[in-house]
Structures are given as structure tokens and as C-alpha cells.
Amino acid sequence: MVCRVDGSTITLTGVVGDNFWDDGFTSGDVITALAMVGAGNPVTVQLNSGGGYATEGAAIYSALKGHGASVTVIVQGIAASAASLIAMAGETVIMSLGSVMMIHDPSTITWGTAADHQRTIDMLNALATSYAGIYAAKSGGTIEAMRGFMRDELWMTPEDAVAKGFADEVETASNDNQAVEASAFAYGIYAKAPEPLRALASAKGWKPRGPTMTAPPVLPPQQPKAERPLKEPTMSEVTDAVKAERVRAKGIMASPEAKGREALAEHFAYETDMSVEAAVAALKLAPTASADGDEPEDPPETFAERKTRMQDGDGLGLPGKRPSARAEQAEKAKAGWGNVVDKHNKAVEARRR
CATH class of the missing domain: 3.90.226.10 (2-enoyl-CoA Hydratase; Chain A, domain 1)
Known part of the structure; x- marks a missing residue:
């Protein structure tokens, strides 16, 4: 200045x-x-x-x-x-x-x-x-x-x-x-x-290069720029996305590694975005229901049995209701997810070496 x-x-x-x-x-x-x-x-x-x-x-x-x-x-x-x-x-x-x-x-x-x-x-x-x-x-x-x-x-x-x-x-x-x-x-x-x-x-050589007028220039008020609308997905894109998600979930649940580890497989399929390959690799490292002497896995339930269980509050912690073996297995599987991930990472690192 x-x-x-x-x-x-x-x-x-x-x-x-x-x-x-x-x-x-x-x-x-x-x-x-x-x-x-x-x-x-x-x-x-x-x-x-x-x-x-x-x-x-x-x-x-x-x-x-x-x-x-x-x-x-x-x-x-x-x-x-x-x-x-x-x-x-x-x-x-x-x-x-x-x-x-x-x-x-x-x-x-x-x-x-x-x-x-x-x-x-x-x-x-x-x-x-x-x-x-x-x-x-x-x-x-x-x-x-x-x-x-x-x-x-x-x-x-x-x-x-x-x-x-x-x-x-x-x-x-x-x-x-x-x-x-x-x-x-x-x-x-x-x-x-x-x-x-x-x-x-x-x-x-003094030429105008800064303000050369005695009042600041007056310009018309600027119109606010219209925000670009978000692109709405097309129906075909939505259909393809849903189809891909179904294929992913089905691939996890139908894999041989899901047998005996159904609760964990359901968690991978419906509660995460894990790919089929990653989920299968993690399932391989997880113990099956009978491997640690747990209660035998419940047999597949019919629609009526599932409806009755839900009405009775099975798994919801209601007084006097004890979770089924399937529910206990699911909780154990989820609780042990950290160990499964560690084992999976160690196995991948060992293969790289």
C-alpha cells in the first residue's frame, strides 16, 4: 500500500x-x-x-x-x-x-x-x-x-x-x-x-489497469444458478440392480460353505455388501454348528412353524421365552465375526507369501 x-x-x-x-x-x-x-x-x-x-x-x-x-x-x-x-x-x-x-x-x-x-x-x-x-x-x-x-x-x-x-x-x-x-x-x-x-x-506509460472510474461498476443482479437435478435411475437400472442383489445373496446361501453355517451365511447375504467370493472365503474359516459341540442345528421350519415362533416372541427376549438353537447359533456366529475376519485376513496374507 x-x-x-x-x-x-x-x-x-x-x-x-x-x-x-x-x-x-x-x-x-x-x-x-x-x-x-x-x-x-x-x-x-x-x-x-x-x-x-x-x-x-x-x-x-x-x-x-x-x-x-x-x-x-x-x-x-x-x-x-x-x-x-x-x-x-x-x-x-x-x-x-x-x-x-x-x-x-x-x-x-x-x-x-x-x-x-x-x-x-x-x-x-x-x-x-x-x-x-x-x-x-x-x-x-x-x-x-x-x-x-x-x-x-x-x-x-x-x-x-x-x-x-x-x-x-x-x-x-x-x-x-x-x-x-x-x-x-x-x-x-x-x-x-x-x-x-x-x-x-x-x-x-501510465495506462488504466485498476479502477479508472469514480464509482464502482454497476451490473444487473445475478440470477441464482439452478441446481442440477439429480439423475433419476431408469426402471431398467433398478431392475438390474435388484436382480444382481438376488444373484449375490443366492450365490452365498447356495454355496457348500454355507452348510452348517446358515446363520452366518444369512448375515453375509442379507446384512452386508460382501461379494460371493469374499463371503465364501470367510465361511470356510468359520466353524460349523457341530464343530464346537453346540446344540444341533434346528431342522428347516415350515411356514406355520415360523409363524408360530414369531407370534411367541422367539428370539425377542420376552419373559419365559428361550431362544431356539437356531437363534443362539446366529448370535454366536455374529459375535465371532471379528475372529472370522482375522482368520480370513491371515489366510489371504499367507497365500500372498
């Missing part, structure tokens, strides 16, 4: 409201600088700016006016456009030798419908009126007179600025005083910029 603090002096150089290229200053920079000077302490602002954003210029003006102590503004080189408004915050405004000041109507870029353009016109008129009120308060003129100056794009020498009330004095000449070159800015964008400034900008 080009906002420096040296004791009670703040130096502001470059574009108003933009320090992306490290050649300007923002209202935030100025507020921080004032805090460093300290509330209640007189401050001197050395200003050299070709302009920038009108709204930032207004914010900086307000920050300086609200400092709570005397503010002296010394225009070094140039105070044009938004920078001229900053100068108006000075209780005393001093024009350095060879400096210039310029006031004009704010401008911006707009795009859209006639309604969009009309909103921009209303905004610019309000901004211009606000600026004119500040110029009038400093110079002692009327708002109407200030609006006339602004429409004409008024450029002033130090003597002109003092004569019209925009400045209070011209810096006293001395051997030590040297005219300060205007800060880098694309002065060719102004309709009535003095030829020396245009020539200087051309010789230095």
Missing part, C-alpha cells in the same frame, strides 16, 4: 480505493494510519492522487473529518476526482507549488436493460449531489454552482483553488521547495486533463 505514517504525518499516494498493485490506498489503510497517529492528535496529510473510487474517497473523507483533531491537507502534485474530495477534509488545505486540483461528475460502467441503466443514473446523480454538498461546504458556494463545476470537469491551479475556496493557501516558495510530480495515473481518461498531465502519463 502507499499509505505511510511518519509521526503525525500520513502520506497518501496513488489510486484511491485500490492497492492491488501496491500503488494506491484504501479507506481501511487510512483508518489504520489515523489510529497510529492517535485520537486527538493533529494530523497532516500529504496527498498526491489522480483519483479512483468515489465511494472510497467519501469514506476516507469521513474518516479524516471524524478524527477529532485538526487536519491539514497538503496537495502534492495532484488531487483529482475522488482525491479532491479527500482534500476537502482538511481544516487547512495547502496547494504545493505546481500542483493541480480537479473536480468532476462521477462516472461508471453499466450493462443491462433500460431499468438497469436508470438505476445507475439515479445512483450517479445521488453520488454527485453528495460530492457537491461537500465541495460547497468547503468553498462556501452553492450546491448548484458545484454541480456546474463538476459537469464542466474543473481543473484548478493552486491560485485557482484558493480563489474558488477549495484551498486555503498556496505553499510559500523557498529554495527547498520543489514541484512534486503527479502520481502515476492514466490521466488520458479525463476529458479535460491538461496537456502536460496527458504527456506525462504517455511518457511514463
Whole structure:
């Protein structure tokens, strides 16, 4: 940023409201600088700016006016456009030798419908009126007179600025005083910029690369992007998925390894997403119902038997009801699933070696 603090002096150089290229200053920079000077302490602002954003210029003006102590503004080189408004915050405004000041109507870029353009016109008129009120308060003129100056794009020498009330004095000449070159800015964008400034900008290669208007561009409101709807699966895709799931479950339950391990096989088939191959490999490592001396497995039940068992609450922990051998086997199989997985992983690792 080009906002420096040296004791009670703040130096502001470059574009108003933009320090992306490290050649300007923002209202935030100025507020921080004032805090460093300290509330209640007189401050001197050395200003050299070709302009920038009108709204930032207004914010900086307000920050300086609200400092709570005397503010002296010394225009070094140039105070044009938004920078001229900053100068108006000075209780005393001093024009350095060879400096210039310029006031004009704010401008911006707009795009859209006639309604969009009309909103921009209303905004610019309000901004211009606000600026004119500040110029009038400093110079002692009327708002109407200030609006006339602004429409004409008024450029002033130090003597002109003092004569019209925009400045209070011209810096006293001395051997030590040297005219300060205007800060880098694309002065060719102004309709009535003095030829020396245009020539200087051309010789230095100062071209628009940041904000070159006095108000931020106004664009039509953005319409919210419609969310892309989720793709609904087709009927054939649903049918294929169901068919594949049935084939997987049937492959697990029909495998020879499921015999004697039906409860665990049912768990793999209907409560997990294990492939047939992975389930069969795990079943091989699991003990059968009779391997550990458990109760013999219940014979296959009929629909009536299953209905009766469900009505009696078998396996649901109801008072006085003892789970069947099948239910106990299922619980044991599920409880031992961690050991089965460990054995399966060890077997796979052994085969890899």
C-alpha cells in the first residue's frame, strides 16, 4: 500500500480505493494510519492522487473529518476526482507549488436493460449531489454552482483553488521547495486533463489497469444458478440392480460353505455388501454348528412353524421365552465375526507369501 505514517504525518499516494498493485490506498489503510497517529492528535496529510473510487474517497473523507483533531491537507502534485474530495477534509488545505486540483461528475460502467441503466443514473446523480454538498461546504458556494463545476470537469491551479475556496493557501516558495510530480495515473481518461498531465502519463506509460472510474461498476443482479437435478435411475437400472442383489445373496446361501453355517451365511447375504467370493472365503474359516459341540442345528421350519415362533416372541427376549438353537447359533456366529475376519485376513496374507 502507499499509505505511510511518519509521526503525525500520513502520506497518501496513488489510486484511491485500490492497492492491488501496491500503488494506491484504501479507506481501511487510512483508518489504520489515523489510529497510529492517535485520537486527538493533529494530523497532516500529504496527498498526491489522480483519483479512483468515489465511494472510497467519501469514506476516507469521513474518516479524516471524524478524527477529532485538526487536519491539514497538503496537495502534492495532484488531487483529482475522488482525491479532491479527500482534500476537502482538511481544516487547512495547502496547494504545493505546481500542483493541480480537479473536480468532476462521477462516472461508471453499466450493462443491462433500460431499468438497469436508470438505476445507475439515479445512483450517479445521488453520488454527485453528495460530492457537491461537500465541495460547497468547503468553498462556501452553492450546491448548484458545484454541480456546474463538476459537469464542466474543473481543473484548478493552486491560485485557482484558493480563489474558488477549495484551498486555503498556496505553499510559500523557498529554495527547498520543489514541484512534486503527479502520481502515476492514466490521466488520458479525463476529458479535460491538461496537456502536460496527458504527456506525462504517455511518457511514463501510465495506462488504466485498476479502477479508472469514480464509482464502482454497476451490473444487473445475478440470477441464482439452478441446481442440477439429480439423475433419476431408469426402471431398467433398478431392475438390474435388484436382480444382481438376488444373484449375490443366492450365490452365498447356495454355496457348500454355507452348510452348517446358515446363520452366518444369512448375515453375509442379507446384512452386508460382501461379494460371493469374499463371503465364501470367510465361511470356510468359520466353524460349523457341530464343530464346537453346540446344540444341533434346528431342522428347516415350515411356514406355520415360523409363524408360530414369531407370534411367541422367539428370539425377542420376552419373559419365559428361550431362544431356539437356531437363534443362539446366529448370535454366536455374529459375535465371532471379528475372529472370522482375522482368520480370513491371515489366510489371504499367507497365500500372498
